[in-house]
Amino acid sequence: MAVTVDVVALTLRAGALHVLLVERGGHPFQGAWALPGGFVQAGRESLDAAAARELAEETGLDATQLERVHLEQLGSYGDPGRDPRMPVVTVAYLAFAPDLPEARGGGDASAAAWVPVAALDLGGRTEAREPERVTPRTSVEPDAARPRPSEQGPGRGIDGGDSAPRPVGDATAEDGPGPQALLPLAFDHAAIVADGLDRARAKIEYTPLATAFLAEEFTVVELRGVYESIWGSPLHAGNFHRKVLSVPGFVESTGATAARGGARGGPRARLYRAGDARLLHPALLRPDREESVR
Amino acid sequence: MAVTVDVVALTLRAGALHVLLVERGGHPFQGAWALPGGFVQAGRESLDAAAARELAEETGLDATQLERVHLEQLGSYGDPGRDPRMPVVTVAYLAFAPDLPEARGGGDASAAAWVPVAALDLGGRTEAREPERVTPRTSVEPDAARPRPSEQGPGRGIDGGDSAPRPVGDATAEDGPGPQALLPLAFDHAAIVADGLDRARAKIEYTPLATAFLAEEFTVVELRGVYESIWGSPLHAGNFHRKVLSVPGFVESTGATAARGGARGGPRARLYRAGDARLLHPALLRPDREESVR
DNA sequence: CAAATAGTGTCTATAAGACAGTATTTG
DNA sequence: CAAATACTGTCTTATAGACACTATTTG
Numbered sequence: 115m116a117v118t119v120d121v122v123a124l125t126l127r128a129g130a131l132h133v134l135l136v137e138r139g140g141h142p143f144q145g146a147w148a149l150p151g152g153f154v155q156a157g158r159e160s161l162d163a164a165a166a167r168e169l170a171e172e173t174g175l176d177a178t179q180l181e182r183v184h185l186e187q188l189g190s191y192g193d194p195g196r197d198p199r200m201p202v203v204t205v206a207y208l209a210f211a212p213d214l215p216e217a218r219g220g221g222d223a224s225a226a227a228w229v230p231v232a233a234l235d236l237g238g239r240t241e242a243r244e245p246e247r248v249t250p251r252t253s254v255e256p257d258a259a260r261p262r263p264s265e266q267g268p269g270r271g272i273d274g275g276d277s278a279p280r281p282v283g284d285a286t287a288e289d290g291p292g293p294q295a296l297l298p299l300a301f302d303h304a305a306i307v308a309d310g311l312d313r314a315r316a317k318i319e320y321t322p323l324a325t326a327f328l329a330e331e332f333t334v335v336e337l338r339g340v341y342e343s344i345w346g347s348p349l350h351a352g353n354f355h356r357k358v359l360s361v362p363g364f365v366e367s368t369g370a371t372a373a374r375g376g377a378r379g380g381p382r383a384r385l386y387r388a389g390d391a392r393l394l395h396p397a398l399l400r401p402d403r404e405e406s407v408r
Numbered sequence: 409m410a411v412t413v414d415v416v417a418l419t420l421r422a423g424a425l426h427v428l429l430v431e432r433g434g435h436p437f438q439g440a441w442a443l444p445g446g447f448v449q450a451g452r453e454s455l456d457a458a459a460a461r462e463l464a465e466e467t468g469l470d471a472t473q474l475e476r477v478h479l480e481q482l483g484s485y486g487d488p489g490r491d492p493r494m495p496v497v498t499v500a501y502l503a504f505a506p507d508l509p510e511a512r513g514g515g516d517a518s519a520a521a522w523v524p525v526a527a528l529d530l531g532g533r534t535e536a537r538e539p540e541r542v543t544p545r546t547s548v549e550p551d552a553a554r555p556r557p558s559e560q561g562p563g564r565g566i567d568g569g570d571s572a573p574r575p576v577g578d579a580t581a582e583d584g585p586g587p588q589a590l591l592p593l594a595f596d597h598a599a600i601v602a603d604g605l606d607r608a609r610a611k612i613e614y615t616p617l618a619t620a621f622l623a624e625e626f627t628v629v630e631l632r633g634v635y636e637s638i639w640g641s642p643l644h645a646g647n648f649h650r651k652v653l654s655v656p657g658f659v660e661s662t663g664a665t666a667a668r669g670g671a672r673g674g675p676r677a678r679l680y681r682a683g684d685a686r687l688l689h690p691a692l693l694r695p696d697r698e699e700s701v702r
Numbered sequence: 703c704a705a706a707t708a709g710t711g712t713c714t715a716t717a718a719g720a721c722a723g724t725a726t727t728t729g
Numbered sequence: 730c731a732a733a734t735a736c737t738g739t740c741t742t743a744t745a746g747a748c749a750c751t752a753t754t755t756g
Binding site: 115116117154156157158159160161187189190191192193194195200201203205 | 485
Binding site for chain 2: 747749752
């Protein structure tokens with residue numbers, strides 16, 4: 115039975131959550147977007163190593179940069195028929211990465227790109243309502259949140275800032291995110307991405323892994339941005355600040371302050387780096403999912 | 409590449425956590441204990457179905473009984489060399505079962521038995537100190553916790569109450585829990601069991617799955633016993649009681665009361681059944697692991 | 703009846719959230 | 730200087746844990 119690894123690599127670009135996708139060149143789902151992945155080299159590498167290898171191949175990261183990426187196993191998927199060609203079990207991995215250089219095509223010349231999660235058709239499993247913007251200004255949102263399949267299409271490969279804060283042509287100015295042409299994914303990858311997002315949302319509650327989305331030094335405001343982007347809801351700035359600093363081992367001060375203050379004024383924020391805690395205690399609980407799962 | 413499923417099935421017997429193991433008849437690790445499992449029927453069943461099938465085969469459970477068993481995917485293990493014969497990826501599952509009839513040999517005539525978790529050599533990854541019993545005396549070491557491999561040995565298969573509160577022959581009366589002949593497991597199964605225990609300890613914090621270890625109707629005291637056995641530490645009876653009843657959807661009253669009171673006196677406890685919550689909110693946090701993972 | 707035990711009441715410490723206030727920076 | 734904004738102070742409410750107490754049952 116064939117065994118592959120697939121990686122759900124998440125990063126934040128311009129305040130919006132993005133996932134690394136590749137465009138399929140070959141047969142099933144040709145032209146559709148899929149998770150980066152490939153066959154495990156049986157007997158020659160561990161599953162973890164295979165996932166790291168695939169991730170490196172698609173992102174062009176070297177070993178040093180890879181160290182700053184968090185990579186963990188997400189789960190395995192093996193429903194009969196998930197690949198029309200043959201029975202395949204895939205072991206999915208979840209990666210949290212700081213803002214990386216643009217993706218590059220994998221070794222096999224396929225196109226690779228960071229695509230906003232909000233642009234994907236996850237079969238209704240989005241859960242996190244799109245962030246009602248905190249401040250008047252958009253904190254999260256995604257000017258760039260909706261690349262259309264055709265735009266990202268075949269052959270384009272790497273195209274500079276396709277997901278950068280440049281309005282992608284539609285922008286009806288209104289925010290009503292009319293379910294507008296969501297990108298479908300190949301195979302069962304929509305379910306895998308949805309599971310990855312669920313995991314990510316839960317994981318940053320009780321681990322300091324939100325810091326893995328940021329550079330080595332960061333401000334509390336940036337950290338709050340990570341939570342808001344992943345949870346999709348605004349957090350109370352003051353309370354968040356105090357909470358982060360009060361959890362032992364979450365962050366430690368560098369003593370320095372950011373180069374400049376807020377975009378339109380305000381003091382310069384202090385800089386922190388990740389602390390030595392592996393678990394947050396007490397945890398940062400998500401704002402009421404109102405007893406969600408009952 | 410070969411793909412198997414292995415099941416870490418947990419249950420409570422006489423107040424101690426037990427895991428279902430089979431004795432290996434065939435070559436690698438012959439005579440050693442291993443997790444029940446087997447090859448996935450490629451293209452003909454899902455991973456979940458394969459795990460359920462393997463569990464049913466070893467326990468002799470019919471579909472009705474299986475419904476009361478919680479089964480979830482734990483993770484996949486594929487280090488090269490984990491099976492000396494060939495490269496094998498195994499997808500591990502975790503099961504929580506109420507006290508079941510004795511295990512029976514699998515279809516392949518191997519012996520199967522419920523073995524106390526405390527008797528296993530998990531490579532130091534036990535974490536949960538054995539419950540210091542609430543009273544002054546000893547701290548570690550439950551009476552029944554140490555069946556010796558030879559006793560459970562080959563061919564014996566089902567032997568009634570091997571883990572019942574009958575001192576297993578050694579009992580030097582002293583508590584010094586000399587690392588006394590812990591059972592080794594085949595392959596990397598010790599690591600898998602340890603991961604399963606970690607998952608179980610975490611899962612009962614924020615889900616009502618502790619009820620999966622009990623009969624359909626149970627008392628709060630029994631439920632507390634589940635937590636104490638899995639976490640390995642005593643809980644405050646009064647506070648636990650109030651907490652369980654205050655979490656919405658955790659348990660619901662049946663109106664009835666238990667047939668009799670405590671062993672040595674006391675009122676008859678009220679009976680409850682599992683409620684409709686999928687998540688506990690607020691969660692039942694483990695007593696201080698004192699910032700454990702820092 | 704004495705001891706054990708299910709269940710409840712109360713008090714304190716901690717934590718979360720709402721809200722307001724201060725000082726610092728940008729344009 | 731006005732507006733924005735990083736950060737801190739304070740108050741209220743929810744929760745966790747320690748402890749004490751009542752009522753019911755067993756031997």
